[in-house]
Amino acid sequence: xxxxxxxxxxxxxxxxxxxxxxxxxxxxxxxxxxxxxxxxxxxxxxxxxxxxxxxxxxxxxxxxxxxxxxxxxxxxxxxxxxxxxxxxxxxxxxxxxxxxxxxxxxxxxxxxxxxxxxxxxxxxxxxxxxxxxxxxxxxxxxxxxxxxxxxxxxxxxxxxxxxxxxxxxxxxxxxxxxxxxxxxxxxxxxxxxxxxxxxxxxxxxxxxxxxxxxxxxxxxxxxxxxxxxxxxxxxxxxxxxxxxxxxxxxxxxxxxxxxx
Numbered sequence: 001x002x003x004x005x006x007x008x009x010x011x012x013x014x015x016x017x018x019x020x021x022x023x024x025x026x027x028x029x030x031x032x033x034x035x036x037x038x039x040x041x042x043x044x045x046x047x048x049x050x051x052x053x054x055x056x057x058x059x060x061x062x063x064x065x066x067x068x069x070x071x072x073x074x075x076x077x078x079x080x081x082x083x084x085x086x087x088x089x090x091x092x093x094x095x096x097x098x099x100x101x102x103x104x105x106x107x108x109x110x111x112x113x114x115x116x117x118x119x120x121x122x123x124x125x126x127x128x129x130x131x132x133x134x135x136x137x138x139x140x141x142x143x144x145x146x147x148x149x150x151x152x153x154x155x156x157x158x159x160x161x162x163x164x165x166x167x168x169x170x171x172x173x174x175x176x177x178x179x180x181x182x183x184x185x186x187x188x189x190x191x192x193x194x195x196x197x198x199x200x201x202x203x204x205x206x207x208x209x210x211x212x213x214x215x216x217x218x219x220x221x222x223x224x225x226x227x228x229x230x231x232x233x234x235x236x237x238x239x240x241x242x243x244x245x246x247x248x249x250x251x252x253x254x255x256x257x258x259x260x
Contacts, residue, residue: 028084029055036060040190040243041078045116046071051092053079058086065095070113070197077193081214102159104130110157111135114201117194118240121150126167128154133161141167156202186243188214194241195219205234210251212238217245225251 032055036042042051049066060079066072076090099105108130115123127138135154141147151165191214199205199212210223219238225231231251238247 028058032058032060032079032082032084035082035187035189036079038187039078039082040186041074041193046075049075051075055085058084059089060085060087061089061091063091064093066092067095068109069094069098070109073200074193074197077196078189081189081192104132107133107135107157107159110201111154111160113197114153114157115150117198117242118149118153118237119242120240121146121153126150133159135160135163137163137165137167139167140170142170144169153202156204158203186217188216191217191219191241191243195221195238195244198237198241199234202233202237205230205237210234214244217243218248219244219246220248220250222250223252224254226254228253 033053036053046066049071050064051066052063054061054063062075062079066075072090072092072094075092076088079085080088099109108128111128111130112123115121115126122139122142125139125141129136129138135157137150137154141150147165147167147169150167151163154160154163154165192212195212195214199210206224206226209225210221213220219241221234221238225234231249231253234251235247235249238244238249
């Protein structure tokens with residue numbers, strides 16, 4: 001009897017561990033799938049796309065269709081930033097014909113994306129026209145500062161030759177507002193995805209050499225900046241993203257390679 005008790009106890013413990021591990025993994029997978037669906041990015045920017053999120057042991061597979069190429073990376077970056085995610089297999093396909101790279105329609109799409117995530121400009125109130133690389137902005141800005149910032153963001157998009165800003169200034173003083181409903185808190189994964197997408201839209205920043213993480217709305221960026229101007233721009237762009245409370249920039253400046 002004394003011999004059987006330890007053996008029985010060991011069997012019970014090992015059985016419990018065997019059963020509980022798959023259960024915990026299933027709970028994590030379920031939480032990942034639920035968090036993706038409830039994220040600000042999925043509910044706001046990807047709400048009209050058809051995306052299915054499946055997680056197995058933290059490996060997430062995205063399937064379905066999206067309206068444009070930028071939505072693929074937005075979905076992938078959001079999911080990749082969720083707690084418990086080990087990797088993302090992005091199998092999303094873009095629905096319909098996409099504009100050729102560097103074409104006027106492609107530039108227009110990039111400008112709209114560049115404006116989309118920033119709280120101090122309004123992508124909704126700004127109309128974008130592009131002809132031979134020249135961008136014309138129309139609509140209504142709440143202030144001269146917003147109009148100038150809209151021009152600045154549009155100028156920094158790949159292949160934009162010139163920006164003509166024909167936006168009018170609102171006659172009444174209208175406080176700047178974001179698209180985030182009052183009282184809603186944007187989740188950290190969505191903030192990270194928005195920051196990455198915003199940096200990707202601007203040619204003066206290198207998202208490939210920039211790491212982004214978010215904790216309770218505080219964004220930390222790292223990596224290598226080409227110069228002080230790029231580092232400052234990364235901070236400025238990240239600070240203007242919906243949901244960001246502050247930015248910690250730990251980027252280092254690249255050391256110039258001496259000519260041989």
